[in-house]
Amino acid sequence: MKARIVRRQDVLKIADLLRQQGYEVIAPFRGRGRDTFFDTVTDGNRDQIQIHLPNPYYPPKRYVFPQIEPLLKIERRNGDLQIAPIYDVRRRAIFGIRSCDVAGIYHLDRFYLGREYPDIYYQNHRKNLFLVNVACTDPELDIGEECFCMCTDTGPAARDHFDLQLFDLQQAGLGDEFMAVAGTPAGEALFASPIFGKGSPQHAARRRGILEQVRKLFKPSTTSWFSAAIQAVSRGEVTDETWEQIGNRCLECGGCTYVCPACTCFTVTDRPVEAGVERLRIWDSCALGGFTRMAGGFNPRRAVHDRRNRRFFRKLAHYFIQRELSMACVGCGRCAAVCHGDIGMPSVVEMIRHAALRGKEA
Numbered sequence: 001m002k003a004r005i006v007r008r009q010d011v012l013k014i015a016d017l018l019r020q021q022g023y024e025v026i027a028p029f030r031g032r033g034r035d036t037f038f039d040t041v042t043d044g045n046r047d048q049i050q051i052h053l054p055n056p057y058y059p060p061k062r063y064v065f066p067q068i069e070p071l072l073k074i075e076r077r078n079g080d081l082q083i084a085p086i087y088d089v090r091r092r093a094i095f096g097i098r099s100c101d102v103a104g105i106y107h108l109d110r111f112y113l114g115r116e117y118p119d120i121y122y123q124n125h126r127k128n129l130f131l132v133n134v135a136c137t138d139p140e141l142d143i144g145e146e147c148f149c150m151c152t153d154t155g156p157a158a159r160d161h162f163d164l165q166l167f168d169l170q171q172a173g174l175g176d177e178f179m180a181v182a183g184t185p186a187g188e189a190l191f192a193s194p195i196f197g198k199g200s201p202q203h204a205a206r207r208r209g210i211l212e213q214v215r216k217l218f219k220p221s222t223t224s225w226f227s228a229a230i231q232a233v234s235r236g237e238v239t240d241e242t243w244e245q246i247g248n249r250c251l252e253c254g255g256c257t258y259v260c261p262a263c264t265c266f267t268v269t270d271r272p273v274e275a276g277v278e279r280l281r282i283w284d285s286c287a288l289g290g291f292t293r294m295a296g297g298f299n300p301r302r303a304v305h306d307r308r309n310r311r312f313f314r315k316l317a318h319y320f321i322q323r324e325l326s327m328a329c330v331g332c333g334r335c336a337a338v339c340h341g342d343i344g345m346p347s348v349v350e351m352i353r354h355a356a357l358r359g360k361e362a
């Protein structure tokens with residue numbers, strides 16, 4: 001991978017370059033309090049783009065897998081039915097996407113494009129997407145209490161699946177440069193701009209040193225036991241009693257799935273529009289009762305814990321990891337931050353590990 005150096009004062013010019021190339025550029029901004037969000041960059045807000053900030057809860061996966069996506073328009077004209085697909089082929093660049101969310105999009109790639117029949121709607125978004133990853137290096141702003149990308153091997157600096165990666169070389173207030181690493185030919189093409197200069201072995205050494213320090217900042221959380229949970233779930237060692245304990249704490253709000261950058265489930269519905277009907281794809285959640293309800297009303301997973309175990313089986317079982325060559329949990333910690341019942345991924349991993357240990361000790 002080719003690397004260059006860019007000065008801090010020039011970093012936002014990368015967003016300008018992408019806008020000049022015709023991309024709608026999406027970047028992170030600050031709202032009130034802890035609130036942070038991704039939004040389209042305009043001339044008016046360009047200077048407010050944040051390089052370091054707590055990762056927005058609403059994940060950027062919506063730019064490849066929108067929460068509500070029109071699929072088809074169905075109209076009756078002169079007695080005939082006309083069915084027209086609705087494709088969104090906007091060129092978009094996400095500037096400042098975190099490493100966990102890059103891994104989340106890669107997981108969606110595997111799910112929607114990795115098998116015999118690629119999803120054409122997802123494909124249209126994805127082929128027009130450019131990713132500028134910012135490695136998480138700021139201990140105060142980037143690395144949250146709940147982050148555990150170290151355990152899922154997805155951060156704090158992504159190794160692949162981005163077009164360009166920016167790594168802040170500031171250490172102890174010194175250094176006013178970023179290292180830019182190209183992950184694709186499209187990323188490397190940006191290096192033609194004069195804002196990028198050649199790096200030195202000292203720059204590479206500083207990057208390694210900062211990364212080593214940053215890795216020590218992650219709390220040795222319960223997610224250190226991730227592999228124990230994967231083994232217990234994959235071997236079917238988690239008892240109904242444990243799933244019930246987990247399910248009893250779920251309020252069925254769906255928050256964990258809506259914030260998850262690696263959740264893929266959706267439902268399809270129609271809504272009336274002028275002169276016809278529009279078919280939509282909408283995010284769905286295994287936390288919700290209607291997710292598994294069949295026509296006629298029968299629900300094979302009526303109990304909450306039957307749906308909760310589905311979520312964690314999907315994310316932790318060896319079968320899915322083998323099928324998709326990518327895990328459906330990327331360690332972003334969002335589900336831990338939003339869950340009212342404290343059954344985000346780290347807590348569940350710990351509950352499963354404890355239960356599996358108890359079973360072995362008994």
Ligand code: SF4
Nearest residue numbers: 250251254256287339
């Ligand atoms: S966020 Fe927590 S309470 Fe809400 S659906 Fe998910 S597991 Fe249940």
Ligand code: SF4
Nearest residue numbers: 260329330332333335
């Ligand atoms: S399961 Fe939780 S921690 Fe894992 S990717 Fe989804 S929201 Fe993030």
